[in-house]
Amino acid sequence: MGVGRRMKKQGPPAPLDESKITMLKKRKAGGAEAPPKPAPAKRRRSDADEAVSKKEAPKKKKVNGAASKAESKEPKKQPSVTKKAVPVPMSDDDEDMEDDDDDEFGDLDGISEGSMDSDDAVEGLSDLEDDDSVVDSDEEGHARGAMFSDDEDSDAEERLTAANIEGLSQKLDAEQQEEEEAAEQEMQEAALQTNIAAPDVFADQTQQGLAPDLQLLRQRITDTIRILGDLKTLGLPGKSRTDYIDLLLDDICTYYGYTRFLAEKLFNLFTPREAFAFFEANETPRPVVIRTNTLRTNRRSLAQALINRGVVLEPVGKWSKVGLQVFESPVPLGATPEYLAGHYILQAASSFLPVMALAPQPNERVLDMASAPGGKTTYMSALMRNTGCVVANDASKPRAKGLIGNIHRLGCKNTIVTNMDARTAFPKAMGGFDRVLLDAPCTGTGVISKDPGVKTSKNERDFLAIPHMQRQLLLAAIDSVDHASKTGGYIVYSTCSVTVEENEAVVQYVLRKRPNVKIVDTGLGGFGSPGFLSYMGKTFDPKMALTRRYFPHRENVDGFYVCKLKKTAVTPVAKSDDTEPRSKGPKKARSTSSAASTDDESIDKTPIVDENGHAADFEGGAFSSFEDPEDIERIARAERNRLRRKGLNPKGVLNKPKKSKVEVLEKTSETTAPSQEEETNAVASKKTTNEPKREKKTVVKEDKKPVTTEKEEKKTAAKGKAEKKDKKSAKKASK
Numbered sequence: 001m002g003v004g005r006r007m008k009k010q011g012p013p014a015p016l017d018e019s020k021i022t023m024l025k026k027r028k029a030g031g032a033e034a035p036p037k038p039a040p041a042k043r044r045r046s047d048a049d050e051a052v053s054k055k056e057a058p059k060k061k062k063v064n065g066a067a068s069k070a071e072s073k074e075p076k077k078q079p080s081v082t083k084k085a086v087p088v089p090m091s092d093d094d095e096d097m098e099d100d101d102d103d104e105f106g107d108l109d110g111i112s113e114g115s116m117d118s119d120d121a122v123e124g125l126s127d128l129e130d131d132d133s134v135v136d137s138d139e140e141g142h143a144r145g146a147m148f149s150d151d152e153d154s155d156a157e158e159r160l161t162a163a164n165i166e167g168l169s170q171k172l173d174a175e176q177q178e179e180e181e182a183a184e185q186e187m188q189e190a191a192l193q194t195n196i197a198a199p200d201v202f203a204d205q206t207q208q209g210l211a212p213d214l215q216l217l218r219q220r221i222t223d224t225i226r227i228l229g230d231l232k233t234l235g236l237p238g239k240s241r242t243d244y245i246d247l248l249l250d251d252i253c254t255y256y257g258y259t260r261f262l263a264e265k266l267f268n269l270f271t272p273r274e275a276f277a278f279f280e281a282n283e284t285p286r287p288v289v290i291r292t293n294t295l296r297t298n299r300r301s302l303a304q305a306l307i308n309r310g311v312v313l314e315p316v317g318k319w320s321k322v323g324l325q326v327f328e329s330p331v332p333l334g335a336t337p338e339y340l341a342g343h344y345i346l347q348a349a350s351s352f353l354p355v356m357a358l359a360p361q362p363n364e365r366v367l368d369m370a371s372a373p374g375g376k377t378t379y380m381s382a383l384m385r386n387t388g389c390v391v392a393n394d395a396s397k398p399r400a401k402g403l404i405g406n407i408h409r410l411g412c413k414n415t416i417v418t419n420m421d422a423r424t425a426f427p428k429a430m431g432g433f434d435r436v437l438l439d440a441p442c443t444g445t446g447v448i449s450k451d452p453g454v455k456t457s458k459n460e461r462d463f464l465a466i467p468h469m470q471r472q473l474l475l476a477a478i479d480s481v482d483h484a485s486k487t488g489g490y491i492v493y494s495t496c497s498v499t500v501e502e503n504e505a506v507v508q509y510v511l512r513k514r515p516n517v518k519i520v521d522t523g524l525g526g527f528g529s530p531g532f533l534s535y536m537g538k539t540f541d542p543k544m545a546l547t548r549r550y551f552p553h554r555e556n557v558d559g560f561y562v563c564k565l566k567k568t569a570v571t572p573v574a575k576s577d578d579t580e581p582r583s584k585g586p587k588k589a590r591s592t593s594s595a596a597s598t599d600d601e602s603i604d605k606t607p608i609v610d611e612n613g614h615a616a617d618f619e620g621g622a623f624s625s626f627e628d629p630e631d632i633e634r635i636a637r638a639e640r641n642r643l644r645r646k647g648l649n650p651k652g653v654l655n656k657p658k659k660s661k662v663e664v665l666e667k668t669s670e671t672t673a674p675s676q677e678e679e680t681n682a683v684a685s686k687k688t689t690n691e692p693k694r695e696k697k698t699v700v701k702e703d704k705k706p707v708t709t710e711k712e713e714k715k716t717a718a719k720g721k722a723e724k725k726d727k728k729s730a731k732k733a734s735k
């Protein structure tokens with residue numbers, strides 16, 4: 001099923017170790033690689049392809065770690081190996097398994113699913129694929145030497161993580177630098193050989209109407225990057241940096257198949273050279289990784305069972321006790337007896353990371369706000385050894401079904417599944433959690449290799465509406481945590497997107513709205529890169545450097561972002577003019593004194609001053625709320641475009657008399673709740689049309705005049721009172 005599909009789509013990936021991370025650079029330096037096809041579309045392999053790949057499998061095995069070891073001893077003796085009994089699923093409370101669990105706590109396991117693919121695929125959850133905001137990431141890095149050594153489960157190895165990752169990261173940095181220097185030197189030599197300062201990259205721009213010659217295009221991309229690296233010396237007179245960047249972006253769009261809008265957005269995150277490496281990496285799939293389900297087995301037994309089936313694999317690295325990188329498999333990974341028995345789950349390496357950062361403890365109460373298809377939920381459940389309680393929520397019913405399937409298959413018995421819009425449901429329905437994971441719906445710019453559709457499907461509007469939803473969700477996540485939790489009080493925010501709007505800007509926003517949280521170290525060591533401290537003239541909280549970014553071209557994992565927050569106090573009571581997440585009046589989910597404190601939680605819109613008193617500097621501009629005139633105009637423009645796309649005249653629709661709008665609302669209120677997408681779409685239109693916020697609650701009398709309900713009147717009176725109160729306290733304060 002899904003997994004099988006995925007395996008067939010790619011050959012054996014290079015190991016995830018250090019050498020792998022420098023692979024791209026080597027390629028670049030070597031320059032001998034055939035240019036990748038532009039914007040490769042997802043395609044299914046034909047049966048013939050599959051047959052060929054199966055035939056090739058044995059050859060490839062010899063190259064790989066675990067299997068190659070086995071083969072070197074007994075080449076071609078697979079049959080005798082397969083006589084071994086397939087491991088029977090262990091009971092959930094098997095003590096051995098729990099021992100293995102221990103390993104995980106200290107470790108940096110690894111994968112994070114920015115998106116949710118791998119496992120979705122395995123599960124054959126095709127019905128879930130309609131949600132294009134979800135993405136998985138794969139990953140892995142690892143030291144080949146450390147196969148399944150006898151002391152694999154030893155304490156020493158358990159505790160390795162942060163330190164090891166840091167060491168590995170430094171090593172990688174050094175190697176990367178070396179590679180860059182070599183590449184630079186090679187470029188300079190190439191320039192010398194051609195005996196020209198630089199080619200005139202503008203010369204051949206006029207081949208109108210002809211299909212682009214990809215090889216020439218690629219050459220021009222590298223030439224332009226080289227010129228941009230030393231514009232003074234290599235640039236043509238009369239041509240500015242902007243001219244070259246313009247040309248480069250055009251070429252990138254043609255070569256890789258991005259819209260100009262997205263290419264520019266991603267390009268701006270890097271230097272031109274690194275941007276090229278990023279776009280290149282998006283053309284290559286990340287390694288296939290599976291996570292051992294320690295509720296049912298341990299990694300050693302699982303590896304042995306799969307090796308016996310001819311699967312070529314090895315541990316993803318010392319940072320994880322549960323991850324296995326699969327190089328080749330003669331059987332679909334989503335249909336092995338081990339898979340069906342819940343011994344493993346296909347999970348991108350990057351998707352381990354948020355769970356490792358959250359580090360849920362046994363007996364805690366944990367919320368996974370956007371959890372389907374459950375890669376992270378089930379990992380949390382395993383880390384908690386099936387104790388305590390994991391509330392796994394997802395707004396999508398079809399996706400929630402897949403989530404339930406995974407929870408059952410993996411034997412998670414401490415998990416409750418809910419199907420609610422987390423923006424409004426938490427902490428109203430439940431609050432007071434020890435930890436909350438928000439693996440937010442996102443644009444998926446970190447997982448383009450899995451979903452090339454992102455290259456053309458994401459537009460300006462998505463980058464307004466999705467971050468808006470992410471902000472609402474993160475505020476709700478914060479309000480759902482018990483700051484007084486003895487063991488926790490943490491929130492982890494993650495996305496499988498690399499844009500600043502969806503990551504640092506969202507975190508910055510909540511820091512401003514919630515002075516009662518602070519950024520803390522993720523515990524993921526030096527693995528990954530620090531979050532941005534500034535971007536496009538905006539400055540972020542200095543602690544933003546503690547958040548982690550992961551990139552396909554740097555760590556060979558899906559693009560991912562992880563931020564860990566600690567809640568230090570109850571959220572201040574909202575002011576009367578609050579319009580944000582409907583999270584007032586949370587109900588107690590359990591009757592502990594600490595949970596009771598959440599009763600007072602609601603949205604606070606007072607300007608936030610952080611520990612350093614920098615608040616005012618952090619907010620504003622493109623990353624502040626949507627109340628700025630600039631944003632409002634952009635939203636309005638997006639709305640007009642949306643209507644035009646639907647074939648409607650924006651002027652006609654937006655200027656419609658209110659009366660008819662009320663009628664429409666009346667009608668729609670009879671239908672079921674809006675879909676998630678509709679709600680997202682509504683963000684822009686609400687702002688544009690300045691509809692009264694509670695218009696949906698109006699009723700239409702026979703004369704069609706909207707009349708407020710009794711409830712509404714009470715609320716208005718309460719609002720008036722609260723406003724008076726605010727004014728009084730403001731006066732007091734000014735005195």
Ligand SMILES: C[S@@+](CC[C@H](N)C(=O)[O-])C[C@H]1O[C@@H](n2cnc3c(N)ncnc32)[C@H](O)[C@@H]1O
Nearest residue numbers: 134370371372373374375376395396422439441
């Ligand atoms: C990135 S995916 C989560 C992947 C999941 N954490 C995992 O590891 O398997 C984002 C999920 O958010 C869900 N979602 C989107 N909007 C939501 C909302 N308002 N409330 C709750 N879930 C939402 C989507 O249905 C999607 O399943």
